[in-house]
Amino acid sequence: MRFFKGFKEGMTCFGDLIAIIVNTVLLFIAYFIGVGITSIVAKIVGKNFLEMKTSAKVKTYWSDLNIKKRSLEECYRQF
Amino acid sequence: MYMLSVSCYYHDSSAALLKDGVIVAAAEEERFTRKKHDTSFPINAAKYCLESQNITINEIDYMGFYEKPLLKFERMLSQHLQMFPFSLKTFLSSMPSWINEKLRVLRAIRKKLKYKGDVLFIEHHLAHAASTFLVSPFEKAAILTVDGVGEWTTTTYGLGEGNKINLMKEIKFPHSLGLLYSTITAYLGFSVNNSEYKVMGLAPYGDMNRKTNSYYKKLRRVIDIKEDGSYRFDLSYFKFHYADRMPSKKMCVLLGGPIVKRDSEMTMKHKNIAASLQLVTEEILFKILHHLHKVTNCDNLVMAGGVALNSVANGKILRNTPFKKIWIQPNASDGGTSIGTTSYIYNSVLGHKRNYALKDAYLGPSFSTKEIKTFLVKNKIKYSEFKSESDMIKKVAKLIYDNHVVGWFMKGMEWGPRALGARSILANPCNPKAKELLNSKVKHREKFRPFAPVVCDDDALTYFDCDNPVPEPTDFMLMVYPVWKKWHKVIPSVTHVDGSGRLQTIRRHQNKAYYDLIKEFGKLSGTPILINTSFNIRGEPIVCTPFDAYKCMMGTGIDCIVMDKFMIWRKDNPQDIWDSEQYAKD
Numbered sequence: 001m002r003f004f005k006g007f008k009e010g011m012t013c014f015g016d017l018i019a020i021i022v023n024t025v026l027l028f029i030a031y032f033i034g035v036g037i038t039s040i041v042a043k044i045v046g047k048n049f050l051e052m053k054t055s056a057k058v059k060t061y062w063s064d065l066n067i068k069k070r071s072l073e074e075c076y077r078q079f
Numbered sequence: 080m081y082m083l084s085v086s087c088y089y090h091d092s093s094a095a096l097l098k099d100g101v102i103v104a105a106a107e108e109e110r111f112t113r114k115k116h117d118t119s120f121p122i123n124a125a126k127y128c129l130e131s132q133n134i135t136i137n138e139i140d141y142m143g144f145y146e147k148p149l150l151k152f153e154r155m156l157s158q159h160l161q162m163f164p165f166s167l168k169t170f171l172s173s174m175p176s177w178i179n180e181k182l183r184v185l186r187a188i189r190k191k192l193k194y195k196g197d198v199l200f201i202e203h204h205l206a207h208a209a210s211t212f213l214v215s216p217f218e219k220a221a222i223l224t225v226d227g228v229g230e231w232t233t234t235t236y237g238l239g240e241g242n243k244i245n246l247m248k249e250i251k252f253p254h255s256l257g258l259l260y261s262t263i264t265a266y267l268g269f270s271v272n273n274s275e276y277k278v279m280g281l282a283p284y285g286d287m288n289r290k291t292n293s294y295y296k297k298l299r300r301v302i303d304i305k306e307d308g309s310y311r312f313d314l315s316y317f318k319f320h321y322a323d324r325m326p327s328k329k330m331c332v333l334l335g336g337p338i339v340k341r342d343s344e345m346t347m348k349h350k351n352i353a354a355s356l357q358l359v360t361e362e363i364l365f366k367i368l369h370h371l372h373k374v375t376n377c378d379n380l381v382m383a384g385g386v387a388l389n390s391v392a393n394g395k396i397l398r399n400t401p402f403k404k405i406w407i408q409p410n411a412s413d414g415g416t417s418i419g420t421t422s423y424i425y426n427s428v429l430g431h432k433r434n435y436a437l438k439d440a441y442l443g444p445s446f447s448t449k450e451i452k453t454f455l456v457k458n459k460i461k462y463s464e465f466k467s468e469s470d471m472i473k474k475v476a477k478l479i480y481d482n483h484v485v486g487w488f489m490k491g492m493e494w495g496p497r498a499l500g501a502r503s504i505l506a507n508p509c510n511p512k513a514k515e516l517l518n519s520k521v522k523h524r525e526k527f528r529p530f531a532p533v534v535c536d537d538d539a540l541t542y543f544d545c546d547n548p549v550p551e552p553t554d555f556m557l558m559v560y561p562v563w564k565k566w567h568k569v570i571p572s573v574t575h576v577d578g579s580g581r582l583q584t585i586r587r588h589q590n591k592a593y594y595d596l597i598k599e600f601g602k603l604s605g606t607p608i609l610i611n612t613s614f615n616i617r618g619e620p621i622v623c624t625p626f627d628a629y630k631c632m633m634g635t636g637i638d639c640i641v642m643d644k645f646m647i648w649r650k651d652n653p654q655d656i657w658d659s660e661q662y663a664k665d
């Protein structure tokens with residue numbers, strides 16, 4: 001009985017380990033293919049995804065937000 | 080009409096329940112799971128909210144969530160796209176939680192709560208803004224929200240009027256006053272999203288003069304601050320936008336050494352760095368507030384976001400800006416957004432008039448006399464019973480006067496990070512050794528950190544150089560004020576090194592027994608002030624249930640607990656059950 005319990009626990013750990021390895025490999029691929037290529041192309045065409053720079057020329061860093069009222073329909077959206 | 084809102088998966092998960100416009104229950108998940116700053120889905124807090132009103136999930140008309148998950152995901156992807164290939168490590172570590180839970184909020188709500196109705200999503204800073212304005216006493220107020228980051232936004236300002244909120248302007252990630260505070264917190268060897276208040280407590284030991292503190296000048300090099308308070312960072316000093324460490328090597332060079340090791344002794348240099356951070360924070364806040372007053376032409380101010388917990392800066396606002404009145408909700412950080420989400424849906428989205436103002440923080444679980452007695456009897460705990468409330472107040476005041484450390488367990492558990500007389504540890508502030516006593520018996524905290532005083536609202540101006548009238552956020556321990564000089568030696572254990580105190584004011588209608596106890600102590604000592612510190616040990620959340628309170632007392636040196644009308648002495652009960660030292664961590 002104890003043997004089977006231990007065996008089951010061992011298999012669960014093994015399964016978890018396999019899942020972590022597979023996930024990591026898939027994420028590696030997603031990062032270098034998906035994120036990497038997009039990032040390189042964006043850098044070539046000069047696109048920035050974050051506002052990285054300060055500027056002595058501008059008077060303010062405030063940007064418009066203009067949230068006045070949210071309708072019920074807008075609130076169903078997750079974006 | 081019932082509405083339930085939740086916030087989770089970042090830090091301080093919470094749930095709040097609204098009934099016909101009134102917040103009837105709210106609590107943070109950490110108090111139930113006993114895991115500090117718990118980020119998990121607040122299933123226990125939500126269950127408490129429902130049970131408190133004897134309702135089931137089927138009676139909830141709408142559920143709310145405190146942010147827009149897809150917008151946050153977009154920001155996270157943008158960070159990786161911008162910082163490729165340096166963000167690989169954080170991509171690998173953060174993506175599984177996005178795939179498994181953060182992008183599946185709707186599924187989690189349906190599955191964990193078995194909720195079948197409508198779920199609404201509110202922008203994070205809108206939830207912050209609503210969490211303070213819609214439950215404030217003001218019909219009209221200027222709004223400022225400042226935190227680490229929501230979806231994209233880190234700072235917003237706007238105007239609230241009636242049940243409407245207009246958020247006008249924003250500053251976006253990665254430029255964030257909250258993340259600057261966290262970066263220096265990390266640099267000084269403290270834990271991020273937890274110990275920022277310790278850095279605030281350390282600051283007065285340093286040089287709080289802009290002209291002479293050399294680190295202030297260094298830190299100013301890192302940030303470009305415009306006249307209207309808007310700001311941006313030189314990002315070469317930071318790593319938080321792509322790595323799990325916050326300060327970069329360049330920041331370490333600027334501050335003259337590597338990141339401080341955890342639990343290191345704080346030197347004068349570290350104290351000056353903490354002071355410079357506080358100076359920069361105040362400078363930015365006051366500039367924004369001057370601009371905000373000019374834009375809104377409104378004398379009332381409400382604030383929210385983690386930075387609104389900076390009680391040192393808060394205490395200076397009315398004296399350094401044109402605002403005349405201020406209100407901050409007790410749970411100003413992310414935990415508080417569940418209240419904001421639910422109020423925003425009810426008042427602003429559905430258009431109901433406001434009919435509620437938050438007057439005290441006792442929104443968490445409370446226990447009846449019968450429930451407490453059952454707990455005591457069932458667990459064979461030795462206790463005695465007070466004859467009446469006045470008998471209790473007289474006896475407990477005398478115990479505190481005789482330098483006993485007393486656990487005080489009454490009413491509903493506090494909403495927010497501060498103990499405010501429902502789950503408090505009380506002690507004698509006139510005892511010069513009270514700080515050492517509390518630290519050795521219970522709190523095990525850093526030597527530099529002061530304890531907080533509680534004073535009745537009508538005595539506050541006698542002992543503290545407060546704004547007059549005393550602002551309501553002082554009730555929630557959100558304002559630090561100078562202690563009048565002549566009292567420094569009378570209440571040494573609650574007077575910080577710079578002569579300030581992070582006081583709590585208590586009004587009698589909020590908590591009658593607590594108020595009367597302080598007055599009774601005043602009759603004995605001549606000083607109607609008590610030390611009020613949270614009922615927990617370092618590293619644990621504040622206690623929630625009678626069991627948590629009893630366990631905390633038995634594992635520490637708290638002498639006794641006053642629980643409703645019952646008195647439980649540590650010496651009367653077996654003392655070797657728990658050892659608090661093992662819990663004493665950051």
Ligand SMILES: [Fe+2]
Pocket residue numbers: 203207226227228229384385412413
């Ligand atoms: Fe926030």
